[in-house]
Amino acid sequence: MKAYVFPGQGAQFTGMGKNLYDTSDLARNLFNQADAQLGFEISKIMFEGTADELKQTKVTQPAVFLHSVILAxxxxxxxxxxxxxxxxxxxxxxxxxxxLDFESGLNLVFKRAMAMQKACEMQPSTMAAILGLEDEIVEKICAEIDGVVVPANYNCPGQLVISGEVPSVELACEKLKEAGAKRALLLPVGGAFHSPLMKPAEDELAEAINQTKFNTPICPVYQNVTTTAVTDPEEIKKNLIAQLTAPVKWTQSVQNMVKDGAAEFIEVGPGNTLQGLIRKIDGTAVTSSATAT
Structure with a gap:
């Protein structure tokens, strides 16, 4: 069975999607539609923008989404x-x-980005990557620290990202190093994604999601919150709302996909980060990047 996987924020690069625009009428039409819908030329920033321009909140998430979806x-x-x-x-x-249809997906991604930015501005917060420790140890140490610090991304065995208030995350990094972490490094991010500090963004996004039509999908999605196959549109909605304050359980999702018969993982979008994580989760997994013909 073929599993198609889609990257998140951080995979963006200058020139992303340009080859699609140049070689496919369908892609060109979708990029032009996105420019019109967003009210600015995101395609121009994707193709020619600097790293700093690509890092703008209103650009990063829609850019990664557009590259992935148009490629698919x-x-x-x-x-x-x-x-x-x-x-x-x-x-x-x-x-x-x-x-979701293309227009609805782009609308939700843009609203998600702006809502998250607003939540980040409400309180100084950050994230840190913890390498070389078992998940249970990271969870235990985070739970013992005052203030908000929680596991946010279960990326692969031995790689967990934590998220929360700046002093709590810094203290957690110290304690985790003492407990044997190979590395505990703060990430250059705008805030504490996938933590309780994103609650204002979750509330805002919930309103947009509840006003959006969700169809019955052609195949299951393994959602970050549940890690299991989901096909019910109402359940998908609920999990998508919860995702902003809940951890991304990528390790567990990939394990469940393998268990359910995934023999090949194809990454659709910029970069190849997910392929590396998948191979660390399951050494037998076959991975590749999707390429447009």
Missing amino acids: KTLENFKPDMVAGHSLGEISALVANGT
Whole structure:
């Protein structure tokens, strides 16, 4: 069975999607539609912008989404048996499996980005990558610290990202190093994604999600919150709302996809980060990058 997976924020690069725009009428039309819908030329920033321009809140998430979704739409014989996306990538996955149409997906991604930015500005917060410790030890130490610090991204065995208030995350990093972490490094991010500090963004996004039509998908999505196959549109909605304050359980999602028959993982979108994580989760997994024909 083929599993298509979609990357999240951080995978963006200058020139992303340009080859699609140059070689596919469908891609060109979708990029032009996105420029009109967002009210600015995101395609121009994707193709020619600097790293700093690509890091703007209003650009980063929609850019990764557009590259992933437009690439998926230009693939020949795109017939996924299952899909999953890392954080933001979950919305790309939901367009790819037909749960959302292109316009609705782009609208939700843009609203998500702006709501998260607002939540970040309300309170200084950060994230840190913890390498070389078992998940249970990270969970235990986070739970013992005052203030908000929680596991946010279960990326692969031995790689867990924590998220929360700046002093709590810094203290957790010290304690985790003492407990044997190979590395505990603060990440250059705008805030504490996938933590309780994103509650204002979750409330805002919930309103937009509840006003959006969700269809029955052509194949299951393995959602970050539940890690299991989901096809019910109402359940997908609920999990997508919860995702902003809940951890991304990528390790567990991939394990469940393998258990359910995934023999090949194809990453759709910029970069190849997910392929590396998947190979660390399951050494037997076959991975590749989707390429438009």
